[in-house]
Amino acid sequence: MTETGxxxxxxxxxxxxxxxxxxxxxxxxxxxxxxxxxxxxxxxxAWCLRQARELGPAxxxxxxxxxxxxxxxxLRSAQGVIALAERYGPERLDAACAGALFAGDPxxxxxxGILQSDxxxxxxxxxxxxxxxxxxxxxxxxxxxxxxV
Numbered sequence: 001m002t003e004t005g006x007x008x009x010x011x012x013x014x015x016x017x018x019x020x021x022x023x024x025x026x027x028x029x030x031x032x033x034x035x036x037x038x039x040x041x042x043x044x045x046a047w048c049l050r051q052a053r054e055l056g057p058a059x060x061x062x063x064x065x066x067x068x069x070x071x072x073x074x075l076r077s078a079q080g081v082i083a084l085a086e087r088y089g090p091e092r093l094d095a096a097c098a099g100a101l102f103a104g105d106p107x108x109x110x111x112x113g114i115l116q117s118d119x120x121x122x123x124x125x126x127x128x129x130x131x132x133x134x135x136x137x138x139x140x141x142x143x144x145x146x147x148x149v
Contacts, residue, residue, distance in 0.1 A: 002020075003020065004019065004020055005017060005018060005019050005020055006018045006020060009142045016029075016032070027095075032073060039138065041126060043075075043079050043082075044075075045067050045071045045072075045078070048063050048067065048075070048078040048079060049063060049064065050083060051063075051082045052078075052081075052082060054062070054090075055082065055085050055090045055093055055094060056090055056093070056094030056097070057094070058094045058095070058097035058098035058101060059081065059085075059090070059093055059094050059097045059139070060100055061097065061106070062081055062097040062100065062101065062106040063078045063081060063082065064106075065074075065101075065106050066078045066081070066106070066107075077107065077108040080108045080112075081093075081097070081108050081111055084096075084111065084112060084115060086141065087115075088093040092115060092120050092121075093115070093120075094113070095120040095121070096111045096114040096115045096119075097111055099114050099120060100114060
């Protein structure tokens with residue numbers, strides 16, 4: 001160790017040399033990490049948004065919703081949604097995201113459930129029309145109105 005660098009040895013063999021940085025700072029050499037770890041760490045919110053736009057408009061809307069509030073806390077969910085494209089394909093993922101948005105629950109868990117149950121292949125259902133409310137639910141004025149005649 002010198003004022004300008006740090007040298008690491010293992011069993012007498014030189015492993016790595018690092019340049020010293022100012023106290024309180026860190027320096028990361030991504031070449032020291034396995035490729036799959038580097039890929040994961042580089043999947044930032046900006047990366048997620050770019051990937052989502054390529055996968056489809058509904059995927060993009062879901063990822064934007066996930067990262068819109070507390071992006072770092074929801075980053076894993078956004079990464080998970082994007083990773084579903086590897087298993088199910090972009091078309092199915094986009095359809096599942098559209099279904100989740102329609103249902104009002106654009107979360108990773110909902111989208112994964114839609115894909116696992118093959119509900120992404122079905123057209124979204126229209127909400128059923130509200131049936132006529134029975135008279136006794138209108139209140140006492142309406143319920144006993146017929147007696148006043």
